Amino acid sequence: xxxxPAIRADQVGKRFGRTRVLDRLELEVPTGVIxxxxxxxxxxxxxxxxxxTTLLSPDSGRAFVLGRDVVAQPQRVREVIGLTGxxxxxxxxxxxxxxxxxxxxxxxxxxxxxxxxxAELLDAFGxxxxxxxxxxxxxxxxxxxxxxxxxxxxxxxxxxxxxxTTGLDLASxxxxxxxxxxxxxxxxxxxxxxxxxxxxxxxxxxxxxxxxGRTVAxxxxxxLKGLAGGQVLEVRPLDPGDVGGxxxxxxxxxxxxxPVVAEDLLTVRVPDDERVAAAARNLDVAGIPVRHFVVxxxxxxxxxxxxxxxxxxxxxxxxxxxxxxxxxxxxxxxR
Ligand SMILES: Nc1ncnc2c1ncn2[C@@H]1O[C@H](COP(=O)(O)OP(=O)(O)O)[C@@H](O)[C@H]1O
Ligand SMILES: [Mg+2]
Numbered sequence: 370x371x372x373x374p375a376i377r378a379d380q381v382g383k384r385f386g387r388t389r390v391l392d393r394l395e396l397e398v399p400t401g402v403i404x405x406x407x408x409x410x411x412x413x414x415x416x417x418x419x420x421x422t423t424l425l426s427p428d429s430g431r432a433f434v435l436g437r438d439v440v441a442q443p444q445r446v447r448e449v450i451g452l453t454g455x456x457x458x459x460x461x462x463x464x465x466x467x468x469x470x471x472x473x474x475x476x477x478x479x480x481x482x483x484x485x486x487x488a489e490l491l492d493a494f495g496x497x498x499x500x501x502x503x504x505x506x507x508x509x510x511x512x513x514x515x516x517x518x519x520x521x522x523x524x525x526x527x528x529x530x531x532x533x534t535t536g537l538d539l540a541s542x543x544x545x546x547x548x549x550x551x552x553x554x555x556x557x558x559x560x561x562x563x564x565x566x567x568x569x570x571x572x573x574x575x576x577x578x579x580x581x582g583r584t585v586a587x588x589x590x591x592x593l594k595g596l597a598g599g600q601v602l603e604v605r606p607l608d609p610g611d612v613g614g615x616x617x618x619x620x621x622x623x624x625x626x627x628p629v630v631a632e633d634l635l636t637v638r639v640p641d642d643e644r645v646a647a648a649a650r651n652l653d654v655a656g657i658p659v660r661h662f663v664v665x666x667x668x669x670x671x672x673x674x675x676x677x678x679x680x681x682x683x684x685x686x687x688x689x690x691x692x693x694x695x696x697x698x699x700x701x702x703x704r
Contacts, residue, residue, distance in 0.1 A: 405573030510541030
């Protein structure tokens with residue numbers, strides 16, 4: 370028997386009223402990997418996760434988790450999955466320990482086993498010290514950690530994380546990323562949706578980009594960056610007073626993109642190495658010394674823009690250092 374993928378969606382379609390939210394979507398996630406599902410708001414990510422976790426029926430197509438049919442065998446699917454939804458699912462008015470204990474009992478653990486499992490998870494997620502405190506008084510990061518812990522009580526083989534770190538500060542996100550990596554290292558398959566391209570880049574071995582319910586790209590993050598074409602040149606003048614001059618030099622580079630300025634860092638898309646060499650020469654001729662001159666692959670964020678044709682736009686209240694696909698407008702929607 371060929372190894373069955375952990376998750377498989379075959380031509381899955383879903384409409385809400387007259388809106389087609391998923392359009393014959395195909396997905397195949399091998400066992401034991403972290404797989405990223407990317408897309409702007411409204412792309413259909415949550416809808417797909419809800420179908421794969423048996424919370425919603427597809428209108429057409431079929432989907433399987435570890436070979437179990439999400440429509441025909443929902444109970445058998447639920448036995449092997451965990452879900453951390455986009456919105457917190459734990460009870461605010463009781464403590465973390467009580468939440469985890471209750472979930473264990475709901476999953477038919479005996480009282481003692483439920484207590485042991487709760488304690489293990491509280492420890493693993495750094496929540497032991499606040500285990501008796503009402504969840505209402507937790508910080509956002511603590512709450513998300515509890516959410517993740519809650520989805521792990523039943524030791525799921527396949528874990529679905531729907532925007533697990535949205536709204537978290539960078540430190541909390543890093544902490545959660547480490548935990549997710551640890552789960553994958555232990556053999557859990559993780560399907561992760563995110564608007565943060567950096568998150569997918571750091572965590573996921575493969576990603577699929579969907580837009581308007583359709584797949585627009587699939588591959589490793591590096592392959593997706595390759596789709597954006599070319600490379601990115603970063604320049605930081607030695608003297609911040611030279612930013613204007615350096616921008617003018619880079620803007621004059623034939624075949625290059627428009628330079629983007631962020632404080633004293635200039636970024637410009639260049640098609641090939643010759644243009645990189647030309648940039649170095651022209652800066653020298655202009656008498657502008659630089660202290661940073663680096664060529665890199667496009668970021669996943671830049672690739673996303675190239676692939677979908679949508680502008681990545683920062684959402685309000687974005688945690689610092691985050692990149693987000695926040696496109697809400699769409700020109701030429703027939704993609
Ligand atoms: N229960 C629902 N009823 C009607 N429309 C819905 C419902 N759930 C989602 N949608 C619509 O489906 C589209 C995809 O939503 P969703 O799957 O939540 O996208 P994402 O998670 O990628 O932001 C959106 O246009 C959304 O408004
Ligand atoms: Mg969503």
